[in-house]
Amino acid sequence: MSNGYRGGMLGFESNRPFRYFQNSVDRFWNPNEISFDQDRENLIEAYEGVSDEAAKQMSTVMKKLLGMFGAGETSVTExxxxxxxxxxxxxxxxxxSSHMYEEAKHAxxxxxxxxxxxxxAEEAHGHEVTTPNDDRWFCDEYEQLFDAEHEATERLLEEDTPENRVRAYCTYQLTAEGIIAQTGYWGITENFSDHAGTEVEIAGDTVEIPRLPGLVEGIERIRSDEGRHIGFGMNEVKNHVQNGDVDExxxxxxxxxxxxLTIEIVNYAYEGLEDPTVFPIGPGDAAEFTAEKHQERMRQILDDDGDIPDVEELVALA
Ligand SMILES: [Fe+2]
Ligand SMILES: [Fe+2]
Structure with missing residues (x-):
């Protein structure tokens, strides 16, 4: 951990982005050190004795969630x-520099x-061996969201104005990271940790939702990093609005x-199931979480007495 250094020469101490950078250094973690052995064992076990159709429906949900997340992390890195x-x-x-490095770690x-x-797990059961960038895991709305992110950030290279910065923060930090990613991370953690072991009916078969501790541990680390990224975007937007540079x-x-788009992306993840509501946390719960997150952020940014949480609170966001 840190030796307590918080700057001294350049007024760093009072500077929020600097504090976030220091927090990132202090909380360093290595994505290659998280063990996935238990996940592999549990996932292989979950498909044992289950019909091919039930296994396919269940694994399609997981592959869409993981495929979209992985590609999302790559897009934000780019x-x-x-x-x-x-x-x-x-x-x-x-x-x-820490934000970019962290996105690369998430990817x-x-x-x-x-x-x-x-x-x-595919190999163990003789299922088709897939790749994470297969078109099947992505819907049009997903492409539209990340196209919008790409355009919003690239516009800064042509015309760096307060309006364009706010558009970029709202698309990148507040929506792609702040809403869609947070919703997905919450859904994965709920389903594959808190509700792991729940038996669900899929295609006439009973499937037990596997516990995936490595994935959940990785996501906890990622969410903590994302707390800083989102906090940074929120703070920049709040400053621009308060200074009168842009209209709220x-x-x-x-x-x-x-x-x-974010609602459609969540729905798409569960679409491969005959009954999309069969998971403990399904598309309806995710939509509710999305709406709550959005309203909370808007209050923190736009209300005069709304506050951006302190960095320690941001990285601990539940
Ligand atoms: Fe990320
Ligand atoms: Fe991020």
Whole structure:
């Protein structure tokens, strides 16, 4: 852990992006050190004695969730560079360097999971061996959301204005990271940790939801990193609104245009099931969580007495 250093020469101490950078350094974790052995064993066991059709429906949900998450982490890794080009303060540059590095770690974790757990379970049962970037795991709305993110960040290279920065934060940190990713991480944790062991009826068969401790541990680490990324975006947007650089309508309209996409993406993940509500946490619960997250963020950003949580609170977000 840290020796308590919090800067001294450049006024770092009072600077939020610098504090976030320090928090990232203090909380370093290695995605290659998380063990997936138990996950592999549990997933192989979950498909034992289960019909091919039931196993296929169950594994399709998992592959869509993991495929979209892995690709999402790769997209945010690719799309972050324009922020670094646009920023003119060293503290924000420092923070963005940690943000980019962390996204690359998140992408690695999902990539490893596919080959070490998903492929291993497929091979063990003689199922088709799949890849995480297969078109089957993605819907049009997913492509639209990440196209919007790419365009919003790239626009900063052409025209770096307060409006364009706010559009980029609202698309990247507040929607892609703040809403869709948080919803998915919550759903995965609930289903494969808190509700693991639940027996569900799929295609006339009884399937036990496997406990996936490595995935859940990885996601806990990722969510903690995301707390800083989202907090940074929220703080930047709040400053622009409070300084009068942009109208708050730009914030709400940018996010509200993307919200229906996030609902469709969640629905798509469960679509392969005959009965999409069969998981303990299904599309309806996820939609509710999405709406709550959105409202809470808007209050923190737009209300005069709304506060961006402190960094320790952000990284501990439940
Ligand atoms: Fe991430
Ligand atoms: Fe992130």
């Amino acid at each position: 799309d972050i560079a324009p922020f670094a080009m646009a920023f003119d303060s060293v503290e924000k540059q420092m923070f963005i 690695t974790l999902f990539d490893r999971y596919w080959s070490e757990v998903i492929n291993a 309508e730009l914030v709400t309209s940018t996010i509200e245009r993307l919200l229906p």
